[in-house]
Amino acid sequence: MDVLDLSRWQFGITTVYHFLFVPLTIGLSIIVAGLQTAWHRTKKPEYLRLTKFWGRLFLINFAMGVVTGIVQEFQFGMNWSAYSRFVGDVFGAPLAMEGLMAFFLESTFLGLWIFGWDRLPPRLHLATIWLAAIGTNISAYFILAANSWMQHPVGYRINNGRAELTDIWAVLTNSTTLVTFPHVIFGAFLTAAAFVLGISAWFLLKKRDTPLFRTSARLGLVVALVSAVGVSFSGHWQAQIMTEQQPMKMAAAEALWEDESSAGFSLFAVGDVENGRNHVNLQIPYGLSLLSTNTLDGKVEGINDIQARYQELYGPGDYRPVVGLAYWSFRLMIGFGALSALLAAAGLWLTRRGRLPAGRWAYRLAIAGIGLPFLANSLGWIFTxxxxxxxxxxxxxxxAAAVSPTADVTSVAITLVGFTLVYAVLAVIEIRLLLKFIRVGPHEQAEPEAPVPALNY
Structure with missing residues (x-):
């Protein structure tokens, strides 16, 4: 591999690893804030116990997310300095706003929440977790605005070989951002809900704190089902924007080689990329046209036609992504998300009217289901x-033009291996910490003003 390939692998590994923590942090922040609100209004001790239990797990995940995110940003200077020089004026603006406004907001008020249980008035202390949760979501918006500019650049001009910002409002209200943000947030809520449900199912399976974790499981099921519906609708809107702005991406996602009206949604395809055609393609009739254009007879552009048009527009070159990767990551993303929705719907039915499933299989499915949204999120970003x-x-x-001109194969290979090993160690630490505090469980008796126990590393 050359420097470009190694740099792409390094950025891909660090980004996917970092994003394992992001959706769980976003979703858990709102769930913890909601549980504390329920305790503040009802004074029921079970809500306080759940707030502190899920709050500990949220803090562990938040800390790991911060550490891995810092490493990710270093790569813009190490491996992608040509990119940083070209887009720094535009790309840096939303990232600076995220750091100065959102991250400081969430970190400051999260600190007040951790140490303020026995020092702040209850209503003010409740406000701190909501402000931290709001800051977490605002942070996601600014980062997505930066990423969306890469997908659909707006509000800029090219001057002396660099992209210069001309309209920050256009960047922050990019149509790509406006559809990506709700899709990512709903995906984050689905991830956190599956996490809450799976861990609650473990306690129910062990018959520990059954009334407490039945409440927790029901909360996870409701949030998961609502989030799955939100993911579905926001994903539909995102697909339409993608078809308009990046038609090659949608064509690759469907292995659609030629322009087609009334196009079907592909379920399974075996293609010949070299000759630009499919040998086998099982489809849902009209499905792709409906997804892309909201009409049954809408026209969707194909890979071969887009490639010819891009060569005329941008010059000679291969403008196709890795079609097989785009095709299967898109399908698996949808499949894992759909399985999460089915699991939530089935769980709500099984736990209706105060019931709990009699068979152990239901709890084991819920525990296994923790991984489904994580897989869907990761595959979605890989596809994007x-x-x-x-x-x-x-x-x-x-x-190819974005990689650092001074980077060499040896240095990138060493850092690639080094980062991967460090992340493996961090993964072990994360899992051990989570398992430790999960096994401890909620405190048997939680005083209303008791501080959150510190994490023992």
Whole structure:
């Protein structure tokens, strides 16, 4: 592999690893805030116990997310300095706003929440966790605004070989951002809900604190089902924007080689990329046209036609992403998300009217289901970023031009191995910490003003 390939692998590994923590942090922040609100209004001790239990797990995940996110940002200077020089004026603006406004908001008020249980008035202390949760979601918005500019650049001009910001409002209200943000947030809530449900199912399976974790499980089921519906609708809107702005990505996701009206949604395809055709393609009739255009007879552009048009527009080159990767990551993303929704719907039915499933299989399915949204999120981002190739910034900068000119194979290979090993160690630490505090469980008796126990590393 050359420097470009190694740099892409390094950024991909660190980004996917970092994003394992992000959706869980976003979703858990709101769930913990909601539980504390329920305790503040009802004074029922079970809500306080749940607030502190899920709060500990939230803090562990938040800390790991911060550490891995810092490493990710270093790579813009190490491996992608040409990219940083070209887009720094535009890309840096939303990232600076995220750091100065959102991250300081969430970290400051999270600190007040941790140490303020026995020092702040209850209503003020409740406000701190809500402000921290709001800061977490605002932080996600600014980061998505930066990423969306790479997908659909707006509010800029090219001057002396660099992209210069001309309209920050256009960047922050990019149509790509406006559909991506709700999709990511609903995905985060689904991830946190599956996490809450799976761990609650473990306690129910062990018959520990059954009334407490039945409440927790029901909360996870409701949030999961509502989030799954939100993911579905927001994903539909995102697909329409993607079809308009990046038609090659949608065509690759469906292995659609030629322009087609009344196009079917592909369920399974075996293609011939070299010759630009499919040998086998099982479809749902009209499904792709409906997904992309909201009409049964809408026209969807194919890979071969887009490739010819891009060559005329951008010059000679191969503008196709890795079709097989785009195709299967798109399908698996949808499949894992759908399985999460089915699991939530089945769980709500099984736990209706105060019931609990009699068989152990239901609890084991819920525990296994923790991983489904994580897989869906990761595959969704792999599809989003790999489907944009060969562009780093769509239409104006190719990935090959973004890599650092001074980077060499040896240094990138060493850091790639080093980061991967460090992340493996962090994964062990994260899992051990989570398992430790899960096994401890909620405190048997929680005083209303008791402080949150510190994490023992």
């Amino acid at each position: 970023e790999m489907g944009r190739q060969p562009w780093t910034v769509f239409g104006i900068m190719r990935t």
